[in-house]
Amino acid sequence: GLLRKKCGSTSTSKEFKRLVRKVVDDDQATDHMPDYRVRLDERGGGDDDIVIFENRGSIPAIETGEDNIPPLSPDTYHEARLAAPGFDVYELERQWRNWVQMSGAEPPRKPDAAFIGFCRKWNARRA
Structure with a gap:
């Protein structure tokens, strides 16, 4: 129910x-x-x-720690779905946050745009 x-x-x-x-x-x-x-x-x-x-294991699960990136806007998830159709955008977000954290770089100034760019690249590499 x-x-x-x-x-x-x-x-x-x-x-x-x-x-x-x-x-x-x-x-x-x-x-x-x-x-x-x-x-x-x-x-x-x-x-x-x-x-x-x-x-199914197409996107490996990862452990995430604390990051300094603020929460993404709800509209960003919609844009991410368009940039990477068929993929779980919440798992992609975990991958992205982990990637930013592991790189040691400063958090992006425009996290929403950076995440959408990550999704586009993710999709392009798997198309």
């Missing part, structure tokens, strides 16, 4: 589960989601089922 509510779905629980099942089955057949594998953990039916997204 929670996922259905968060998605704003007006379909019944049964219909929503059928639609989610189709997404899961399609992903298992075609790997159409580039960064994540999707599966459905059915726990006796009803609203106890859980949708699980597993990292």
Whole structure:
């Protein structure tokens, strides 16, 4: 029920589960989601089922420490999605923040623009 509510779905629980099942089955057949594998953990039916997204490893997980870069604006995430379509922009942000921190350089003066540039380069190297 929670996922259905968060998605704003007006379909019944049964219909929503059928639609989610189709997404899961399609992903298992075609790997159409580039960064994540999707599966459905059915726990006796009803609203106890859980949708699980597993990292496929296309973007390695990293540990991040403290950085001096302020939070990015919500519009920046939209621009980042356009610059690197199909990639998880929040994981890219973690990669970017780690890269800036590991480089030892001063934090960028325009972090939003710097992050979008990072996303463009990330996408270009993987296209």
